[in-house]
Amino acid sequence: MKPFDLLRKGILCAAAAVLCFTWVGRAAAPPPGQASKQDEELQLGQEVFDELKARGEIVESSPLYDQLRPIADAITRAAQPQYNHPFKFYLVHENQPNAFATPGGNVYVVDSLLYFVKNTEELAGTLCHEVSHTIHRDTVALMEKQQKIQAREVGAAVLLGPTRAHLLAILLLGKLHSLSYSRDAESNADVTGSDICAKAGYNPWGLVWLFQDFQNADIGQVPQLLSDHPGNQNRVRTLEKHFRANPSVFGKFNSDAKAAQPISVPKNASEVFLR
Numbered sequence: 001m002k003p004f005d006l007l008r009k010g011i012l013c014a015a016a017a018v019l020c021f022t023w024v025g026r027a028a029a030p031p032p033g034q035a036s037k038q039d040e041e042l043q044l045g046q047e048v049f050d051e052l053k054a055r056g057e058i059v060e061s062s063p064l065y066d067q068l069r070p071i072a073d074a075i076t077r078a079a080q081p082q083y084n085h086p087f088k089f090y091l092v093h094e095n096q097p098n099a100f101a102t103p104g105g106n107v108y109v110v111d112s113l114l115y116f117v118k119n120t121e122e123l124a125g126t127l128c129h130e131v132s133h134t135i136h137r138d139t140v141a142l143m144e145k146q147q148k149i150q151a152r153e154v155g156a157a158v159l160l161g162p163t164r165a166h167l168l169a170i171l172l173l174g175k176l177h178s179l180s181y182s183r184d185a186e187s188n189a190d191v192t193g194s195d196i197c198a199k200a201g202y203n204p205w206g207l208v209w210l211f212q213d214f215q216n217a218d219i220g221q222v223p224q225l226l227s228d229h230p231g232n233q234n235r236v237r238t239l240e241k242h243f244r245a246n247p248s249v250f251g252k253f254n255s256d257a258k259a260a261q262p263i264s265v266p267k268n269a270s271e272v273f274l275r
């Protein structure tokens, strides 16, 4: 779905949601000024979770979690000291292989990404990259920018009265499905992500291998989060420079993709969705 379709659909959802909020007597947001920035992050993350749940996208149980969980656990152990809300990883079912993180610590991994990556290190690299966006609070910065860009749409939706957090969640989802971060933010997430992967024991060259795979891939098959083709070479160069500058951390890892750990994912794995 195109971001703007999603946005349009989202505004309708947001309008519908405000009725639900009113009718079920859901706790109102704290008065302005009382909610800290951190509370807002949690609230925004929860709204995105609720929206994905309402769309029936969140996978509650699947054998695919057997592949995801050990990687997610190791990354969480390595990254958690840098973020003040617990990281949680969820599989979601969407058309494009993708992964995205929201404020508050949730990381969403599209099921088909597990089939798209060629090895464990490529999957770990992608997740380390996403966790780094959360640590850098890139999504919060993106939302603040996005709010200005979409002022007209926001204005239209505000007339209908959705709660601010839900509206932001809808906008955020739209942006997370499109190319949205600046190249600097992407490169910074790569660098922090490589530190996290190294700490978690996953070869940080995985992200470089993934970019290299993309050079030959059909653009439609490339996960959107990493599909910035002209920028990929720069991102690889930035990572290589970072590895060279920190030999004590990165020197022990093999840059050859032949050394990768294969990933074995069951074909047509069953999925039970959270309702």
Ligand SMILES: [Zn+2]
Pocket (backbone or CB within 6 Å): 129, 133, 181, 186, 189, 225
């Ligand atoms: Zn990114």
